Amino acid sequence: KRVAILISGGGSNMVALVKSMVGDHPARPVLVASNDPEAGGLQKAAAMGIPTAAVDHRPFGSDRVAFEAELLKPILAAKPDILCLAGFMRVLTPAFVQKFEGRMLNIHPSLLPKYPGLHTHQRALDAGDTEAGCTVHEVTPVLDDGPILGQARVPVQPGDTAETLAARVLKQEHRLYPAVLARFAAGDRTPILLN
Ligand code: GRF
Numbered sequence: 001k002r003v004a005i006l007i008s009g010g011g012s013n014m015v016a017l018v019k020s021m022v023g024d025h026p027a028r029p030v031l032v033a034s035n036d037p038e039a040g041g042l043q044k045a046a047a048m049g050i051p052t053a054a055v056d057h058r059p060f061g062s063d064r065v066a067f068e069a070e071l072l073k074p075i076l077a078a079k080p081d082i083l084c085l086a087g088f089m090r091v092l093t094p095a096f097v098q099k100f101e102g103r104m105l106n107i108h109p110s111l112l113p114k115y116p117g118l119h120t121h122q123r124a125l126d127a128g129d130t131e132a133g134c135t136v137h138e139v140t141p142v143l144d145d146g147p148i149l150g151q152a153r154v155p156v157q158p159g160d161t162a163e164t165l166a167a168r169v170l171k172q173e174h175r176l177y178p179a180v181l182a183r184f185a186a187g188d189r190t191p192i193l194l195n
Helices: 012-021 040-047 064-077 096-102 121-128 163-186
Strands: 004-005 026-036 052-053 084-085 104-108 131-138 150-154 192-194
Touching: 004 012, 004 040, 012 040, 012 104, 012 163, 026 040, 026 064, 040 052, 064 096, 084 163, 104 163, 121 131, 121 163, 131 163, 150 163, 163 192
Parallel strands: 004 026, 004 084, 026 052, 084 104, 150 192
Antiparallel strands: 104 131, 131 150
């Protein structure tokens, strides 16, 4: 299976995914693309020998359709079987999502359905949650919705800030996403629940 990964920033999840696709793994990375030409993950991908592409979303303003039409060019050229959103921070239109429905995954830093959207860790702390975590789900037109393919839980610890909790969750993202991708690429959609 050919995997394209979309990033917006440092790409630590992308690195974990790329490093997992070795040996008899059913998938291989064929493209890392970003909406930010300065995304640190682009250099990391290039250093690992993965083709990269960047389409700056800013010149397109609020015209999501025009931005996505441009972003689609390198993606379609790479002929991916699976699209992984990994720290990708742009909302995709239903039209874009429908092109990849059933073969597009996303990782979200909360135990969905709790806390879709942004600032998930601060919201969990504000709610006094004793547990937090991350979710890998199939992408559907509704933001941070879609069938759950995996979750990993972490304890909230006394004195946690959004930053300390985010760091604890991010470590689990790097375990969960590769595990889900390996299973998904083998055609198995049985959810994975880590600790
Ligand atoms: C992190 O907040 C992570 O929780 C979320 O996207 C952000 C950046 O991740 N999935 P990455 O390091 O770019 O993969």
